[in-house]
Amino acid sequence: METRSLPVPDGLSGERVDAALAKLLGFSRTFAAEVAESGGVTADGIVLGKSDRLRADSWLEVTWQNKIAPTIVPVVVPDLTIVHDDDDIVVVDKPVGVAAHPSVGWTGPTVLGALAGAGFRISTSGASERAGIVHRLDAGTSGLMVVAKSERAYTELKRMFHDREVNKVYHAVVQGHPDPLAGTIDAPIGRHPGSSWKFAVVSGGKDSVTHYETLEAFPSASLLEVNLETGRTHQIRVHMAAQRHPCVGDAMYGADPSISAKLGITRQWLHALELGFRHPATGEHVVYRTTYPADLQHALDVLRRD
Numbered sequence: 001m002e003t004r005s006l007p008v009p010d011g012l013s014g015e016r017v018d019a020a021l022a023k024l025l026g027f028s029r030t031f032a033a034e035v036a037e038s039g040g041v042t043a044d045g046i047v048l049g050k051s052d053r054l055r056a057d058s059w060l061e062v063t064w065q066n067k068i069a070p071t072i073v074p075v076v077v078p079d080l081t082i083v084h085d086d087d088d089i090v091v092v093d094k095p096v097g098v099a100a101h102p103s104v105g106w107t108g109p110t111v112l113g114a115l116a117g118a119g120f121r122i123s124t125s126g127a128s129e130r131a132g133i134v135h136r137l138d139a140g141t142s143g144l145m146v147v148a149k150s151e152r153a154y155t156e157l158k159r160m161f162h163d164r165e166v167n168k169v170y171h172a173v174v175q176g177h178p179d180p181l182a183g184t185i186d187a188p189i190g191r192h193p194g195s196s197w198k199f200a201v202v203s204g205g206k207d208s209v210t211h212y213e214t215l216e217a218f219p220s221a222s223l224l225e226v227n228l229e230t231g232r233t234h235q236i237r238v239h240m241a242a243q244r245h246p247c248v249g250d251a252m253y254g255a256d257p258s259i260s261a262k263l264g265i266t267r268q269w270l271h272a273l274e275l276g277f278r279h280p281a282t283g284e285h286v287v288y289r290t291t292y293p294a295d296l297q298h299a300l301d302v303l304r305r306d
Contacts, residue, residue, distance in 0.1 A: 003063045008043070013056035017041055017048050019191070021062060029191060031104070035064045070102035072131075077114035083144065083288050088153035088281045090120060091146045093290045096267055100136035100145065111145060123148040134158050135166075135231060142293050143170070143272025148280075156280035161231060167276035170226040171215075171292070172236055173269035173300065174245040175256060177222050181214040185239040189232045198252060199234045201242045208232045210239045218303040220259060221248055225273075236270060248299065263299035271296055 004025060012020045021032035021041070035041060036050035043058040054060070079095035092111060094100075099110045112133065115122060122132035132148045134157040148154035160166050190205030192198035201208075209229035216223040222245070226236055234253075240246055241253035249260045250268035260266070276287040292300065 001063055001065055003061065005059065005061045008054045008056055008058050008060050010056045012054055014053050016050070017052050017054060018050040020054050024060075025062065030197075031064075035062065038064075040064050070104055070106070072102055072110070072112045072116055074117035075109050075113040076117050077109050079293075080111070080114045081290075082118075083290065084286075085120075086149075086281075088148070088150045089146055089157070089279070090115065090122075090149055091144060091275065091288045094137055094142055094145050094272075095293065096140060096142045096295070099139040101130045101133050106139070108139065111147065115147065121149065123151055123154040135161050137272055138234065138237075138268075140267040141270045141272065142296070144275040144288055144290055145272070146275060146277070146288075150281070153280040157277070160277055160280075164229060165277065167274070167287075168228045168231065168272065169274035169276075170228065170236060171271050171273050172212075172224045172226055172240065173221050173248045173296075173303070174224060174240050175221055175248055175259060176245050177217055178212065178214060178224070178240075178243060178245050181217075181222075183212065185210045185212070185243065187239060187242060189235060189238050199232070199238050201238060206230075206232055208235055208239065210235060212240075216304075219306055221303055223300065223303075237268060263302050265295060265299045267295075269296055269299055 017036050018029050018032040021027050022029045033050040036048060039047050040063045041048045042061045077098060081093040083093050084091040094111055097108060099106050099108060101110050101112050124131050132154060134148055137143060137145055148157055186209050187201040188205030189199050189208040190202040192200040207230060211227040212224045214222050215225050228235060237247055237250055237253050246253045246255045247268040247270050249255055249265040271292055274289045279286050
């Protein structure tokens with residue numbers, strides 16, 4: 001067991017317990033919530049829950065059990081396609097059901113595990129379980145990811161993603177018809193106030209900008225092309241749900257299950273279609289593009305027949 005005792009700084013007065021622990025001790029928000037829910041957080045001797053608010057100058061005591069860091073397990077993922085490979089980067093077309101990297105609680109395949117299983121050597125930069133990862137896709141989202149194989153590629157790609165120099169194009173099928181048919185959603189995203197797993201448009205969240213254009217309109221849905229200016233967790237899903245147009249199949253963010261069933265889709269209709277950036281070694285502008293996987297194409301075909 002580990003224990004830390006410290007006063008609550010003025011700057012965290014009024015902050016939720018899980019958010020404050022993440023800032024004070026470097027925990028993930030999810031792990032901080034687990035510690036609080038297990039009774040591991042007290043303020044002046046009073047046990048606090050994850051959503052309780054801290055008071056400045058109170059004495060905080062946190063006790064937790066260290067978890068074993070997740071490790072990369074080599075695995076064969078037949079549906080993961082190598083789109084491009086050279087000495088510095090590898091670009092993959094990630095199938096649904098594959099996470100970017102290992103994490104506590106995830107027991108399925110990962111991109112890093114698939115690359116290890118295929119004999120790829122990846123950059124050692126970053127935390128050991130996230131080595132070479134410069135951006136991520138949700139396990140339920142398919143499409144293009146670039147992974148760094150060299151240290152210079154890792155450093156330069158991280159900078160490019162941070163400085164918004166990477167062109168990220170997604171296609172999404174959303175419920176209904178956005179109005180206007182093309183536009184920009186500029187709304188901050190943060191943790192959902194009622195859920196440890198979801199995100200939402202919230203005051204004080206991180207700057208988040210999504211550009212979209214309607215490509216096709218159907219009676220109950222629309223096919224959009226989406227360009228991300230920022231790269232927040234669940235950004236497209238959250239922004240479209242906030243406009244009352246959740247991604248078809250996205251039960252977490254309010255999709256109509258009857259539409260999902262009609263289209264035969266069991267995950268959000270969201271695909272990372274195109275990725276463009278300056279190659280970290282040559283400086284040449286490169287663009288990689290993929291096609292829809294079978295489940296998304298089938299759902300689109302059903303919509304087009306209606």
